[in-house]
Amino acid sequence: LAKTTQPISMDSYEGQEVNITCSHNNIATNDYITWYQQFPSQGPRFIIQGYKTKVTNEVASLFIPADRKSSTLSLPRVSLSDTAVYYCLVGVYSGGYQKVTFGTGTKLQVIP
């Protein structure tokens, strides 16, 4: 399984764009990249998933360079409610039962 590395914590002011980068140097050809968000006292919640280039949804964008050894989650104009832990994980998108692994995540603190 590809191991991921993320910054332990980040601070950002309200209204700014936040970019959280994840490193996954040994990503396999058929691995997808997925990001989750977790608020205190809750289970993680899926944000976005991608394979290459760029993916955008109503919550975030995910940028994946051609070599796929890293990815960047971009949160536009963060608010205080975006304060959470963000996890990057890499796993196989298939009907098989290979498991994915969560890392320690990045704790984002949004400051007023």
Added chain:
Amino acid sequence: DVKVTQSSRYLVKRTGEKVFLECVQDMDHENMFWYRQDPGLGLRLIYFSYDVKMKEKGDIPEGYSVSREKKERFSLILESASTNQTSMYLCASSLSPGIEQYFGPGTRLTVT
């Protein structure tokens, strides 16, 4: 709406007790997971199940067992609880391990 429920939000048990944590999902998902979450260690996979009566060890299965007799229910069993099993336990389900997992609210277990 997707729903994963866990039998208890908080549980206090004594060392040596047998502990059952139950998880139920209403989405007809094939795959179910048990994680534990500890400060500084992120989420770690204990066991997962890709079908009824099928199970696969995760990263930290020692001291735990699981049971999946029905598709919607996945139980985590601590055969003889120990203080180092004090943790937050999170259950999740998904159509496939590599794609979006839906998490329950978690059970905070304290073993004294």
